[in-house]
Amino acid sequence: MFYVNVADILKQRRPDTKKASGYYPRKSPADTDPLVENQEGKVTVKTERGSGLFSPQSSTLHHEYELYRQLSPSQGVPSVYWHGHHRFKRGHACGWRYYLVLERLGPTLHHAVQVRLGRPRLASSGLFFSLEEIADIGKQMVSTLKFIHRKNFIHGDVQPRKIVYDLSFKRMLLIGFGATQDLEPLPRLPAGAESSIVFSSRFHQQGDALSRRDDMESLGYVLVFLFRGQLPWQAHGMAADSILSMKSSIATENLCSGLQPLCEYMNSVKALASDQIPDYDNLSRMLGLLAS
Template sequence: MEVKCIDGRFRLKENLGTCTKCSMFRAANLVDIGHTVLVKIGQSKHHGLLERERAILDQLCGLPGIPGVIWSGTEFEQDVMIFEDLGPTLDNVFKSTGRRLSMNTIVFLAEHLIKFLQHIHSRSYIYSNIRPQNILVGPVLPGQQTNELCLFDFSLAQLYRDPRTHSHVPFLSGRPLSTILPFASLNHHSGNQLSRRDDLESLAYLLLYLARGSLPWIDTNITSNSDILQSKESISVAQLCDALPSPFTTFLSYARDLSFTQKPDYNYVLNLFRALHADTAAPPPALSPAAEMSEQAYWTEDVVSLHPKLAVSVYETPRKR
């Protein structure tokens, strides 16, 4: 039976597509009038997937960047989980700007996402699902200068160590990908056991995607993980990072060079990108209507009508005077 109203409080009103073997909807809150929520409904053939994800989110509860679960349960024999509707995805925002974000905004995203991963890793989990569709961009909250960010879809998250003993999982191979993941690490594509290094490598690809506007294996005829892997292996780090500030090259190389059990130096990679703030000599970014100008950069506005108070500054090449 088709689910239309959940827990007597949430009425489905917009189909948002699929999300790792689940269907996504936006729903109206019939109790808190005017507010919406995100609804994730598990496919019947993947029963238990949302229950597992809820258990993981319970372990990560309270950490920055973790979505708040409003309700979870079963409706009409289908697993359902309901989240706060923080705002549009980074993918929506990025495409609405013509795939042009300011370098300061990319650095802002890098800093927050590195910290999010560090906190998740501290709870013995890896995220394993970094992509722009899984990052929600909320409005600037009262008293804050920057937007609220949140990771979404923890269906691929997994333990990389025993939470009690901190004994690392053993290295295994022969674990092929079941879905196309353009931002997956080389190890992920190769079917190797994942660890903390793979989250960082995936984040490096995401940041390169935002800085370049695309990646060689995205928006092409490449449609299989084996082809994506071949493309990633055939393109050097220098080629991928050509014309970009050095932290992009250093970060991707560092992530790829980490050993399977090695703990990343999060402060090191944070400082790589923080240095770019000093280079641009601009204040901390906010995806807000305020246009800014510095001697290094000229800013324009591209107001995005995807969420109240949401707008994105677009970085332009400095003009000669």
């Protein structure tokens, strides 16, 4: 059995992907000893730099780790292996670096779209993703959000950068729980835990408390993004107020032009009350019609 200090993880990974090879946790999740076990296999390491006094509870990664522990393993949430910290000193600068170790993940949907933007669109359809792919991704995410909501959490930041493929490219996983909140009562989140304005719901962008409908509306925007390669308000670097104005004024039929089942999905989601539980099975059925 071979052990390494957690700081050495970063020496093993490729700087551009933040992936590490061959590390799994040696101790229970409650332990903070920065040692991990070298095994056959690979993991994903997420890091966060802190400064000043050591305060793991103020780390966004600590918040995420506690949520992963409660949610995984499940169909749409990756397994979490370890969370810890390491003190660093570089010249006159010093501070803390926090680590979150997850199962090895594939590329994000954002990355997949960027790759396809550089290639000719799919023949005859003009799509970035096929309707079958969009339907499958949508149905998997509805199922995952249903599971998370039943655990009394709101993800709060559903966007293409937070949806990843597993290594088989068949299973979609939801990550990035830094902005996740309890349904009730609402906790105070660590500083910097903010969701994407581009994909956030109208109500959340207005400052309303997060609810289930916000996750479902954000998912709808993600699926439109997969169909067209961008959302209408992503052009020209629009300001937050302009984005909110366009979200509120654009007709669903125009936003989802050519995607009638998705149009029905968005109309159903937008009609939800803040405390209403979505009909997940019916929403999944609507998205399934994209492939028919």
